[in-house]
Amino acid sequence: MEIPYTVDARPDTGLTNPKLGIWLFLASEVMLFGSLFSSYVLLRSGAEFWPVQRDILNVPLATLNTIILISSSVTMVLSWAALKMHNLAHFKRYMGLTFLCGLGFMVVKSFEYASKFQHVPPLLPSSSNFIGIYFLLTGLHGLHVLGGMVVNGFLWGPGSRMFDTEPEKFTNRVEVAGLYWHFVDLVWIFLFPILYLL
Amino acid sequence: MAHTADDIQAHVRLYYKVFGTLMALTLLTVAVSYLHLPHTPAVIVALAIAALKASLVAMFFMHLKGERPFIFWSLAVTAVFFVFLFALPMWTEGDHIVGTRPDAWSAGAAVPHAPPHSPTPH
Numbered sequence: 001m002e003i004p005y006t007v008d009a010r011p012d013t014g015l016t017n018p019k020l021g022i023w024l025f026l027a028s029e030v031m032l033f034g035s036l037f038s039s040y041v042l043l044r045s046g047a048e049f050w051p052v053q054r055d056i057l058n059v060p061l062a063t064l065n066t067i068i069l070i071s072s073s074v075t076m077v078l079s080w081a082a083l084k085m086h087n088l089a090h091f092k093r094y095m096g097l098t099f100l101c102g103l104g105f106m107v108v109k110s111f112e113y114a115s116k117f118q119h120v121p122p123l124l125p126s127s128s129n130f131i132g133i134y135f136l137l138t139g140l141h142g143l144h145v146l147g148g149m150v151v152n153g154f155l156w157g158p159g160s161r162m163f164d165t166e167p168e169k170f171t172n173r174v175e176v177a178g179l180y181w182h183f184v185d186l187v188w189i190f191l192f193p194i195l196y197l198l
Numbered sequence: 199m200a201h202t203a204d205d206i207q208a209h210v211r212l213y214y215k216v217f218g219t220l221m222a223l224t225l226l227t228v229a230v231s232y233l234h235l236p237h238t239p240a241v242i243v244a245l246a247i248a249a250l251k252a253s254l255v256a257m258f259f260m261h262l263k264g265e266r267p268f269i270f271w272s273l274a275v276t277a278v279f280f281v282f283l284f285a286l287p288m289w290t291e292g293d294h295i296v297g298t299r300p301d302a303w304s305a306g307a308a309v310p311h312a313p314p315h316s317p318t319p320h
Contacts, residue, residue: 023272024272037284041288074213076259192248
């Protein structure tokens with residue numbers, strides 16, 4: 001079945017269906033992460049003792065990951081701009097960089113997690129409320145990064161063949177994938193200070 | 199949404215400026231965290247910088263600036279529910295948390311109503 005209005009905007013909404021769909025999905029994601037942020041605030045404000053977070057977590061590594069993810073956001077939007085200028089080679093370059101940034105983020109995160117597991121005694125989700133919600137929030141965010149990498153990898157590789165036959169539709173696909181990727185960046189922008197700096 | 203090559207080139211220049219601003223704000227929020235401000239000012243500054251960064255990402259990278267009203271209305275409804283979701287547990291639990299703290303009990307604060315089977319503090 002062909003999804004209607006993937007290239008031209010619907011007359012009633014003024015939007016393509018994929019763009020409207022991804023924004024509604026992102027709205028549901030706001031509620032998902034919002035509920036967890038709310039849980040964090042509730043746990044912290046009700047705790048008799050709350051650790052100094054930056055003494056447990058690695059601020060320089062998290063800063064590096066922030067820089068990586070913001071860089072990936074700009075390469076993502078540049079990949080869309082390249083398609084708008086009908087330049088597939090530049091699209092491939094910027095989308096490839098976006099994928100590599102995602103990979104870099106996950107590698108840095110794996111080092112961060114490994115240091116928690118190798119800590120004496122090990123810092124596990126069961127260790128304390130703070131460590132538990134740290135793993136929950138960063139783990140869920142990491143899964144979102146992984147999901148975005150799968151989509152970006154597809155668009156960079158086999159999915160890019162669509163550009164030869166339906167360039168407008170492919171450009172819109174990249175824009176929709178970009179909206180998701182920027183949202184993942186946006187969530188990290190709040191996670192970083194809340195978990196690492198405060 | 200831009201269509202001509204010149205429009206896109208102008209957008210690209212803007213993306214680089216936004217990128218530079220986001221990097222500067224990231225370094226600023228880390229630098230401020232090392233000043234060891236009191237808790238409340240530290241929270242306000244960190245969340246204000248995060249909100250500014252998030253606005254830049256949403257407005258320019260996600261093209262919310264110049265987007266159709268339908269998107270704005272959807273996001274406005276989301277924002278209302280988000281605030282409600284955030285505030286509701288705080289309202290219902292706010293006094294409960296303070297009132298059930300052992301240190302508050304020992305200081306003579308009123309203990310909130312509890313079910314009969316709940317352990318009573320000594």
